[in-house]
Amino acid sequence: MNKEQAIEILSKNQATLAALNHAVSILYIDGETIAPPGSAQKRAVTLGELSRMAYDLVTDREAVAALEYLYGVREELDPVTRRNVSELWRDLDDTRKIPKEEAAEYSMLLAEASAVWHEAKVKSDYALFAPWLEKVFDGAKRRAAYLDPTRDPYDVTMDQFERGLTSEKCDAFFAELRGRIAPLIAKVGDAEQVDDSPILALYSIEEQRKISDFAMDFLGLDRRYCVLGETEHPFMANVDKHDVRIHTHYYAENFLWSLYSVVHEGGHALYELHVGDELTGTSLAGGCSMSIHESQSRFFENYIGRSRAFTDRFYDFLLDAYPSRIGIVSKDEFYRMVNKAEPSLIRTEADELTYSMHVMIRYDLERRIFDGSLCVADLPREWNRLYGEYLGIDVPDDRRGVLQDSHWSNANIGYFPSYALGSAYGAQYLAEMKKEFDPFAAAASGDLSPVRNWLEKKIWRHGRMMDPTDLFRSVCGEFRPSVYADYLEEKFTALYNL
Amino acid sequence: MNKEQAIEILSKNQATLAALNHAVSILYIDGETIAPPGSAQKRAVTLGELSRMAYDLVTDREAVAALEYLYGVREELDPVTRRNVSELWRDLDDTRKIPKEEAAEYSMLLAEASAVWHEAKVKSDYALFAPWLEKVFDGAKRRAAYLDPTRDPYDVTMDQFERGLTSEKCDAFFAELRGRIAPLIAKVGDAEQVDDSPILALYSIEEQRKISDFAMDFLGLDRRYCVLGETEHPFMANVDKHDVRIHTHYYAENFLWSLYSVVHEGGHALYELHVGDELTGTSLAGGCSMSIHESQSRFFENYIGRSRAFTDRFYDFLLDAYPSRIGIVSKDEFYRMVNKAEPSLIRTEADELTYSMHVMIRYDLERRIFDGSLCVADLPREWNRLYGEYLGIDVPDDRRGVLQDSHWSNANIGYFPSYALGSAYGAQYLAEMKKEFDPFAAAASGDLSPVRNWLEKKIWRHGRMMDPTDLFRSVCGEFRPSVYADYLEEKFTALYNL
Numbered sequence: 001m002n003k004e005q006a007i008e009i010l011s012k013n014q015a016t017l018a019a020l021n022h023a024v025s026i027l028y029i030d031g032e033t034i035a036p037p038g039s040a041q042k043r044a045v046t047l048g049e050l051s052r053m054a055y056d057l058v059t060d061r062e063a064v065a066a067l068e069y070l071y072g073v074r075e076e077l078d079p080v081t082r083r084n085v086s087e088l089w090r091d092l093d094d095t096r097k098i099p100k101e102e103a104a105e106y107s108m109l110l111a112e113a114s115a116v117w118h119e120a121k122v123k124s125d126y127a128l129f130a131p132w133l134e135k136v137f138d139g140a141k142r143r144a145a146y147l148d149p150t151r152d153p154y155d156v157t158m159d160q161f162e163r164g165l166t167s168e169k170c171d172a173f174f175a176e177l178r179g180r181i182a183p184l185i186a187k188v189g190d191a192e193q194v195d196d197s198p199i200l201a202l203y204s205i206e207e208q209r210k211i212s213d214f215a216m217d218f219l220g221l222d223r224r225y226c227v228l229g230e231t232e233h234p235f236m237a238n239v240d241k242h243d244v245r246i247h248t249h250y251y252a253e254n255f256l257w258s259l260y261s262v263v264h265e266g267g268h269a270l271y272e273l274h275v276g277d278e279l280t281g282t283s284l285a286g287g288c289s290m291s292i293h294e295s296q297s298r299f300f301e302n303y304i305g306r307s308r309a310f311t312d313r314f315y316d317f318l319l320d321a322y323p324s325r326i327g328i329v330s331k332d333e334f335y336r337m338v339n340k341a342e343p344s345l346i347r348t349e350a351d352e353l354t355y356s357m358h359v360m361i362r363y364d365l366e367r368r369i370f371d372g373s374l375c376v377a378d379l380p381r382e383w384n385r386l387y388g389e390y391l392g393i394d395v396p397d398d399r400r401g402v403l404q405d406s407h408w409s410n411a412n413i414g415y416f417p418s419y420a421l422g423s424a425y426g427a428q429y430l431a432e433m434k435k436e437f438d439p440f441a442a443a444a445s446g447d448l449s450p451v452r453n454w455l456e457k458k459i460w461r462h463g464r465m466m467d468p469t470d471l472f473r474s475v476c477g478e479f480r481p482s483v484y485a486d487y488l489e490e491k492f493t494a495l496y497n498l
Numbered sequence: 499m500n501k502e503q504a505i506e507i508l509s510k511n512q513a514t515l516a517a518l519n520h521a522v523s524i525l526y527i528d529g530e531t532i533a534p535p536g537s538a539q540k541r542a543v544t545l546g547e548l549s550r551m552a553y554d555l556v557t558d559r560e561a562v563a564a565l566e567y568l569y570g571v572r573e574e575l576d577p578v579t580r581r582n583v584s585e586l587w588r589d590l591d592d593t594r595k596i597p598k599e600e601a602a603e604y605s606m607l608l609a610e611a612s613a614v615w616h617e618a619k620v621k622s623d624y625a626l627f628a629p630w631l632e633k634v635f636d637g638a639k640r641r642a643a644y645l646d647p648t649r650d651p652y653d654v655t656m657d658q659f660e661r662g663l664t665s666e667k668c669d670a671f672f673a674e675l676r677g678r679i680a681p682l683i684a685k686v687g688d689a690e691q692v693d694d695s696p697i698l699a700l701y702s703i704e705e706q707r708k709i710s711d712f713a714m715d716f717l718g719l720d721r722r723y724c725v726l727g728e729t730e731h732p733f734m735a736n737v738d739k740h741d742v743r744i745h746t747h748y749y750a751e752n753f754l755w756s757l758y759s760v761v762h763e764g765g766h767a768l769y770e771l772h773v774g775d776e777l778t779g780t781s782l783a784g785g786c787s788m789s790i791h792e793s794q795s796r797f798f799e800n801y802i803g804r805s806r807a808f809t810d811r812f813y814d815f816l817l818d819a820y821p822s823r824i825g826i827v828s829k830d831e832f833y834r835m836v837n838k839a840e841p842s843l844i845r846t847e848a849d850e851l852t853y854s855m856h857v858m859i860r861y862d863l864e865r866r867i868f869d870g871s872l873c874v875a876d877l878p879r880e881w882n883r884l885y886g887e888y889l890g891i892d893v894p895d896d897r898r899g900v901l902q903d904s905h906w907s908n909a910n911i912g913y914f915p916s917y918a919l920g921s922a923y924g925a926q927y928l929a930e931m932k933k934e935f936d937p938f939a940a941a942a943s944g945d946l947s948p949v950r951n952w953l954e955k956k957i958w959r960h961g962r963m964m965d966p967t968d969l970f971r972s973v974c975g976e977f978r979p980s981v982y983a984d985y986l987e988e989k990f991t992a993l994y995n996l
Contacts, residue, residue, distance in 0.1 A: 019547030
């Protein structure tokens with residue numbers, strides 16, 4: 001075998017695998033959006049079969065021999081091929097550690113668990129979901145043990161979403177953050193409160209759909225390759241850079257919820273839409289890690305989307321599109337309403353200040369389930385207790401409590417810390433951008449291209465060419481949570497006249 | 499190898515193939531509904547890969563050996579397994595005749611052609627679509643030559659949708675039908691015309707969505723397994739009996755168009771939802787042929803949906819849901835408006851009387867393209883000429899002319915005759931039903947179960963256990979187009995006081 005032959009064998013194998021992955025993505029999106037509720041079982045069987053086919057492709061003798069050959073000569077390869085080969089080698093190693101049937105059955109389990117979670121959330125019926133959740137957690141623990149029996153299983157699980165992240169790092173980050181945020185939340189609680197009730201229900205769902213168009217245009221999302229759908233729990237999913245889907249959920253009682261879901265998922269979408277063309281068809285063509293991904297979505301949602309520059313522009317749009325309605329409040333009041341900080345039940349609807357507390361609660365619970373000190377049956381009780389401890393609020397039902405997130409039914413366990421990390425990264429992006437240009441002037445002008453171009457150059461186009469910590473360091477130097485805490489302190493001190 | 503071993507090998511092979519088919523169905527639905535317009539190329543590549551994988555599965559040496567063994571002992575098998583083995587044997591024979599790469603490239607071509615057709619239709623730009631359409635027709639001709647070089651290629655093509663159908667049979671059927679319908683259309687044209695303009699725009703698209711719910715409930719579609727989506731060209735697609743999707747298109751200017759699309763596609767859906775459980779997992783679990791399928795959709799659309807029993811019930815629903823609006827006309831006027839017969843441009847919106855003329859035009863064009871006497875470049879001119887000849891109307895643009903149907907971009911060539919055959923079959927179903935019960939009394943009561951139960955027992959549950967001509971004969975005896983012509987004559991003579 002020579003290099004060219006090996007590359008050809010591997011490319012062919014990867015092209016077939018890409019077709020299977022494409023099918024899996026669309027089946028997943030279909031299941032989360034428009035599929036009939038009674039179709040979950042068949043979809044589960046199909047995903048199990050496709051998982052077996054993918055296993056056979058990844059472990060195909062000829063493809064493995066080609067990969068092995070290329071891995072041996074990796075120093076002679078161009079940078080993209082070298083990184084691709086290294087990543088595929090790593091993936092192959094992981095794939096081989098987990099028995100084929102275990103992987104197939106886990107795919108099947110998740111497809112069904114997701115459908116059960118949808119039903120359980122609507123009915124606020126934790127008992128319906130619990131047996132499935134137990135199986136999902138058990139499966140995740142078994143996978144961690146297969147992947148690396150020598151390490152802490154929760155660290156192994158986190159590593160799947162964020163290479164290099166450990167409980168030790170999370171503990172240090174969360175301790176610092178909570179130490180700064182908790183007193184700030186208390187101070188805001190003692191200050192004069194903001195009443196946003198006059199504006200929340202001003203726009204019908206049909207009107208909110210037009211507001212979504214405004215948000216997508218503001219972000220600069222290319223509609224040829226990015227569409228908006230509707231679902232229970234907002235998410236972004238993509239096939240490649242030419243097929244990106246964002247999904248939102250409209251609520252008649254609060255038009256801001258969907259708006260900020262669209263901006264958040266739109267941030268994820270921008271990332272995928274701008275991965276470098278030279279990575280197309282490789283394993284590198286996608287977001288680097290979940291914290292880097294969430295740092296994009298949270299950046300557009302909060303640093304840009306909840307800035308005065310954006311809220312003023314949005315206010316003007318609303319006044320123009322639906323004359324007089326938003327005029328019942330001033331631009332200043334609107335900015336304060338959009339940024340109202342208050343302990344609340346739902347993570348995705350939380351303000352910037354209290355958001356990370358929601359993440360810490362989930363991190364705490366997941367770790368204890370993983371180390372065996374908490375069982376799935378006790379999850380709602382502990383969830384509710386922690387919402388009291390961290391945020392001082394009572395959880396009225398499981399729908400707005402332990403059943404609120406889709407993550408666990410999809411085995412996204414060890415994923416939540418990425419949201420807090422990503423939120424914190426944004427403060428350092430902002431500081432770096434300000435050295436070169438004014439991102440808020442861009443937002444105010446309605447032309448975000450300076451922001452997009454900066455992120456594209458520094459982050460988006462690189463796909464998975466670097467590990468997440470290296471990528472972040474290349475953009476901002478060392479990670480300093482204090483920059484995030486400073487940002488929050490400054491913003492909310494001004495907003496609440498603390 | 500013994501029987502049990504062969505069945506197990508074949509079952510496993512079929513299960514994997516079913517997963518691929520499931521993925522292909524969902525990718526198709528996705529492409530026709532919510533996928534970003536720029537995603538077609540990637541989807542084409544994926545469908546090409548999946549086609550290759552399916553080819554490898556169908557022609558897998560072990561599976562073929564098992565099938566061959568079972569085909570040899572088919573007389574010893576139970577009826578379902580015997581029929582399944584015979585059908586798979588036939589499919590294998592067809593698959594082997596077409597080179598693997600030819601099949602894969604045709605799958606890719608159709609995925610892209612479909613996206614181009616969507617764009618061309620919106621822009622009314624035939625020149626954009628013509629090069630693709632040419633390739634689709636060329637591919638269809640090549641396939642016919644591969645499948646059976648000894649027969650007329652258009653007959654071979656029709657056989658794919660309707661086993662046993664030939665141009666000879668079509669010619670005889672259409673000649674008889676046109677002979678009876680043409681004078682009737684002329685008479686209706688000379689009679690006092692019906693003005694339906696006061697009611698067509700009474701309901702917004704949001705309200706039409708609720709009207710769709712009424713129609714789905716009226717048909718008795720089980721929402722656990724059947725959902726309604728939106729698209730450019732209405733269609734039904736299903737994965738299995740637990741996953742059936744119907745799709746409509748709403749027009750603010752005419753609420754009846756979407757209503758009758760929903761009822762039509764709902765008829766297709768009822769068929770698939772009621773295939774016998776004993777056929778699940780076999781190649782027999784689905785509609786028997788396209789004429790039998792269209793005979794279900796057209797039965798609910800016309801014989802039931804345009805009956806006085808239904809229009810009265812629908813009128814009451816409208817009056818109740820949106821008080822006073824439909825009250826501007828009487829029930830009698832409403833029935834006449836719904837059944838207004840007039841030569842028109844769009845097949846799917848045509849009345850019962852003129853409908854088959856649209857089919858004959860397409861049949862004529864397809865045949866001539868197949869025998870080489872018409873080229874794709876001349877299609878619009880000939881289309882427009884035939885609309886003048888058959889229906890006496892001018893075609894103002896290609897969007898409402900040659901670009902109106904999605905069929906050709908999906909290689910559904912030789913399919914159209916099924917609509918006319920299916921429409922005609924319905925008249926004989928009606929006559930048979932009346933021997934046992936009153937289908938219109940069922941429609942009037944809002945409980946269609948006698949109609950559904952009859953069709954389920956006679957047709958739906960049998961799936962592909964019989965060839966279409968045998969199935970029809972088992973229900974109605976010989977096919978007699980005069981029964982259909984009599985029905986139309988009686989209905990429109992009364993409606994127009996001829």
